[in-house]
Amino acid sequence: MQVMGEEILEVRKKSIMVKTLGCSSTGIECDKASVSGSVSQRACVYCGARVVLNPITDAFHIVHGPIGCASYTWDIRGSLSSGSDLYRNSFSTDLREKDIIFGGAAKLTAAIDEVVQKYQAKLIFVYATCIVGVIGDDVEAVCTAAEKKYKIRVIAVKAPGFSGTKRQGYKLACDAMMRLIRPYQLSKDTLHHGVNILGDFNLAGEIWLIKNYFKKIGIEVISTFTGDASYEKLIKAPSAALNIVQCAGSSMYLAKLMEEEFGIPYMKVSFFGIEDTSASIMRVAQMLGDAGVVEKAVNLTKRESCRLRSFMEKYRPYLAGKKAAIYVGGGFKAISLIRQFNEMGIETVVVGTQTGKKDEYEVIQSIVNDDTVILDDANPAELEFFMKQKKADILVGGVKERPLAYKLGIAFCDHNHERKHALGGYEGVENFTKEINLSINSPVWECMTAI
C-alpha cells in the first residue's frame, strides 16, 4: 500500500484504496454522507433531483426557497431540446426574510397560480429546498390542491439538501417521474413495443445520436428520460417493450420501478466507446428486432467500428503510454472511461467518483491495473496528492476539477453536463479522442517553465 500523505484525513482513509494484487476483501466505503470540512466535490439532494428532472423541456421547474439554489441551477445542463425551451428558465419563489417568519406556502400557491394562469402550464415540478420543511410549509398539500384546482400535474419534489447525498436526489426524481407516468399504465393484454432510453440527458445532442442509430436499424424509441423529453412523450413510456439504462446511478431505480409496476424489463447499456456502443445497439436489436433489424444493426456497428478503428490508429501513437486520472459523478461513467482509455492505450492511475456504489467500485477494482488509486467522494487535497504521486498526464472531470488540474500543469477533459460536444456514441469517440489529444499534446505544457 502506498503511503498516504499528511493531507489525507484519517476518517477519509476508508474511502480510499489502492488496488493490490489479487483481491481486497474490505472494499471501499461509499454512499455515505460527506465528511464535514473535507471540501467534498459533491452537491446535494436538491441538485440530484434537479439535474435529472431539468431536461424535461416543457415543464415548469419552480424552486421553493431562497434564491441561491435557483440561481446556481439555472440552465445548468447542456441538455438540448427539439421542442420547448421552457426548462432553460429558472423559476423561484425567492423567499425573503418575512417569508421565513410567516411561512412561504402562500407565496408558493400564488406562484403556481400565476404560472398556470399566465403561461398555461401543464406540468410543474416544485422543488422544496433546505429550509422549506424547517419553516413548516406543506408543499405536498399546496401541490395537491393546485392539481385539483387546475386539473394539471403539479408534482412536489421534497429535496432539502441535508436529507442525504445527491443519490437520494436521483431517487426523488425517479419517484416524481413515476408519479407522472403511473396513470398511463397499459392494460394487461396490450402489446408493448419499442424502447425507452433512461439516464441520458441529451447533453450536446447525445440522445439524438442514439435515436438515429435506432432509427437506422428500425427500432422505435418511445420515450427518453429525460433528455429532450416532454410531458406528452413521457406518458407514452409505459407502452415500451424495453428500458435501456445509460446513467445507471441516476436512473436504475426508475428502471426497477417500471419493471415492477409495468412489467417492462430493463437492460444496462453504455454508449461510451466503440465497443460499448456496438454491443448496446446489437443487444437491443437482438432483443426487439427481427432478422432484418439485426442485419441492419450488424451493418451499422461494423461500418462504424471499422471507420473508427482507422481513426483511432492515427491518434494512438500520440496517446499510448500516457496516464489518466478520472474524477466524475457516477461509477458507471468512470467504468466507461477506464475502458475508453484502455482502447487508446492510456492507463488509468487514479479513479474516483462522487456517488459511486459499492458494486460499481468492485467493477472498477476488477478492471484497473495494480497500484491504481480508487477514491470515493474525494476532495481537492486528495486529488492533488494522488495525481502528483501517480504522475497523471490528464484528468477527466467536471467544472470544479478543471482549474485544479490546470494549476498542477495537468491536461484536462471536460466530462461535465455543460459540454458542447457529444462524447457518447460513435461520434463521441472521435470527439473524446480529439479532446484528449489536443489537451495532452498541447504546446502549452512546454512553456510551463521558470525563466
Add this chain to the structure above:
Amino acid sequence: MENAVNLNVNPCKMCVPLGSVTALYGIARCMSILHGSQGCSTYIRRHMATHYNEPVDIASSSLTEEGTVFGGEKNLLSGLENLIRLYSPEVIGVSTTCLAETIGEDIPGIIKKFYELHPECTAEIIPVSSPSYAGTHFDGFFRATRAVVENVSMDIRKNNKVNIVTGMISPADTRYLKHLLNMMQIDYILLPDISDNLDGVHVEKYDRLPKGGTSLSDIKKMAGAKYTIELSTFNNDDFSPAVYLQQQYGVPYCRLDLPIGIKATDALINKLKELGGMIPEELQKERGRCLDAMIDSHKYNAMGKAAIFGEPDIVAGVVNICCENGVIPVVCATGSVCHAFDKKLREKVEKTAKVQFVEKIRIKDDADFTEIENCVIECEANIMIGSGDGYRIEERTDIPLLRCTFPIHDRVGGQRVRLLGYDGAMRMLDNIANTLLAKLEGSYRQNLYDKYFRPENESTTVKLSADNIVDINQRQVLKEKTLRHPCYTCGSGQYARIHLPIAPKCNIQCNYCIRKYDCPNESRPGVTTEILSPQEAFEKYMLVKKRLPNLTVAGIAGPGDALANFEQTRQTLYLIRQADPTVTFCLSTNGLMLPQYAQEIIDLGVTHVTVTLNAVDPEIGAKIYKHIDYMGQRYTGISGAGILLGNQLNGIRYLTRHGVICKINIVMLKGINEEHIVAVVKKAKELGCEITNIMQLIPVKGSAFENMPLVSNKEIMDMRKKCGLYMKQMYHCRQCRADAIGTLGNDLSIEYRNISAAKEKPARNSPYRFAAASKSGMIIDCHFGQTEEFYIYESDGIDLRFIEKRNVEKYCLGKENCGNKTDKIEKIIITIKDCTAVIALRIGEVPRQRLKNVGIEVITTYDRIENAVKKAAESKNAANEVWNTAL
C-alpha cells in the same frame, strides 16, 4: 415572457453566502466553511470556479438530517478540525446559510467551544451571518468584510495608513486600484484584496491555500488608520466597515462611488490627494489618453442605447461611463433590493437621454431577467453591458452583450474584466464603440440597399449568379446527375427512375385533381395502388435497384404532396441515402411548404425539384385552387392563392440559389391560364429554373374541372414553342404515376407491386446458450456467487445473439417456487439451467462442482461479454470437432 409577480424568473442575483466567501477570498491565508448543506459550498465553488478560472476550495459542515434536527454543532466542530488539518489557515470564515440561520445556530458560541476544545488553535475564526434570504451576493460581500473588522482584535495605536474598502470588483480591477494607490504613494490597507487569490499565477508548486490577500496584521491596523475610504455607493450602514471603524475607533471616513468613469475616478484621486497623495505624470497622461479616446469615439457611442445590469455599484459605475460619453443607458437594473438605486441614477440618465430626445428609460431594482428582457425590448436597447447571465437575452434578441461582471460562465477572462480608473473606462468605451461599429459595418450596405434601392426596383430582383452558393465541383456533379435523369434528358430510354408513393396527404386542393382513385391500369399523376411506409419504400428501392442497374433516380411524386408528408419524405430519403450515396433524389411539390423545408431538402441531398406553378397571379390562382391548408388554417380564394404563390416563389428562389435544379410544371387550363402561361415561364426563368413543362389537363371524373375542354396536342406544342423562346421546354413528359418504376417509355411498376423484400436466411448450426455474469452489463466482472443478473447469449462460434437479461431473484420466483430455504447457488442454477455454460469472473470450488452435477460448464475469464461468449462457443466447437474426429 410576461413579467412575473409572485415568483422570480431567471434571477439577476446570487445568494448572500456567495458574496461572503468571495470577500473572504481576499483575506490572506483564509479558508471558508459554510455551515449548511453540502450543496451550498459545491454550487458556489462551481459558480466561482468557472468565472475566475481558479480552483475554489470552500469547506462545508455537510449538515445532515440529524444535524438539522438536533443542531449542527458537532458537524461544524469536526469540520473546523478537518479543514485546519487540510489547509492550515491563519483565518477561518464561518459563513452561515439559510439552513443554519433558520434552525438558529449559535455560531459565535460554537466557535468559542472550538477554542476551548483546541487551545492550540492559532487561527482567527470569524463568524459571518449570511442568510441567503436576507439579500444578495452584493450584501454578502459587505457582511463578510464588516464581520472581519468586527471580529479581528484590533491594534488601536494610531498609524498613518488609509483604509480602502472595496465591494465586489474583479481581481484585475483590484490590481489596478493597488497600482493607482502605489502611484500616488498612499500608505494604504486594502480590504479585501482578491487580486492574486482569484487570479493566480502559474507556478511550479501549487499552494491550495493561496498566499495573496489582505494580511491579518494589516487588518489589525485598520482601527488606527487616519482615514477610511469606502468605495461603494449602495452599501448599507449596517454592513459598512467604514461606519463601524468610525463608530468604534473614531476613524473618519467617506464613502465614494467605485472609481468607474472620469468623474468618479477624479473624485477618488482628489480625495487621495487631500490625504497626502501625489498625482504623478503617468496618471495625468492616463487621464488625458482616456479623454482623447472619449472624444474619438463619442459619435459612435452615441449610437448606443444600453441596458446595464448587475450588482448595484457596478451598474452605477457603468452608467457613469456611458453617460459621460453619450451612450444612453435606457435600462438600468439590479437584482438587489436597493431603494436608493433609482434616485441615484435617474437624473444622470435622463440628462443623457434628453440630448437625443429619448424618453423611454427604465430603472429597476429587485429585477429578474424576465423583467430586464422586457425592458430591453420595450426601450429598444441595442447593446447590453452586465453579468454573463444576460446570455439568454442575447441568444433570443441578438443584442450583443458585453460581459463585465459576475458571473461570466460562457467566456474566458472573467477574472480580468477591467472597469476601474481612467484606463478601465477607456477600455470599456472602446469595447462599446467597437461592438456598435461591428454591427454597423456588418449591416449598413444591405440595410441601405433594402431601404433605398429595392423599393424602386422591385421587379428586377434577379440575383447575379455570383451570389449563388454553389461551388464549381458541385455544379459538375449536378450536371452529371441531370444527364442521368430521364425527365431532363429528352426521354432517353437509358435511365430508369422509381417514384416512391409515400406521401398520401395533400395540403392544397386543385380543381383538376382528385386522389381517390386506386386504379392499377390508369396512369396519371396522383395515382398509386399502395402507400408505402418509409421502411417499405426503402426496401422496395433496394429490391428494384438490384434488378434494374440503370436505376439512377428516386423520386417522390405524391400521390399527395411530398412536403405535406415531410416526415415520411425525410425518413425515406434518409434511409436510401444511407444505403446508396450516388442516387439522384428528385421531388415534386406544389411549393406551399417549400420555404419551411427548402434547406432540409437540400441537406437530405435532393438535387432536383419539380414545382407545379400554374399561375403567378393570385387572381388566376384563385380559379385553379379550391383551397389551401397552411399552418393549421384553411384559406380560399385570392388569399389562399396568394399565400401559395408567395411561398412558391420564395421557395424556388431559395432552391435555385443553393444549386438545386428546378423544373416548373404548368397545367394548361383552357379559359383560365392559357393566356398567362408565358408570364409564368418568364417568372420561372427569372427565378433561375432549369426547364418548364407545360402539360395537358387530364380531366378526372369527380374533380371540379371534369368537364373542362381538352387541350389538343397541337395547342400544347404551340404553347411550348412559344415559351421555348424564353426557356428550355420539356417535350417528352409522360405524366407519370406516383408509383412509376422504370424508364419513361416502359413502366414496370406492376411487376413490383406488393413484393415484400424478403431475405433468405443463412442456415445456422444449432448454437450454444451461455449465461454471462456481469454487473456493469458490458464485461464479465462478477464473481459467480455474487451475481444478481445474468446476460443470456447464444452463439455458434461465428455469430452471437443476445437473448435476454435474467435477474436471479425474479427469474427464480417467476419460474419455480424456490422457497425461502433455497440458497443463492440453487437460485442461480434454476436461473441458468438451460445454458451450456456459465461465464464468470471467478467461482468457488463448491459451486463449480454443483454446476458440474447439473451439466453446466464453468468458464472463468475477464473479458467483454461478447468476446467471452464467442470464445466459449469457439472452444466448444473445437472440442466437439476433436471428439468427432476421435470417434
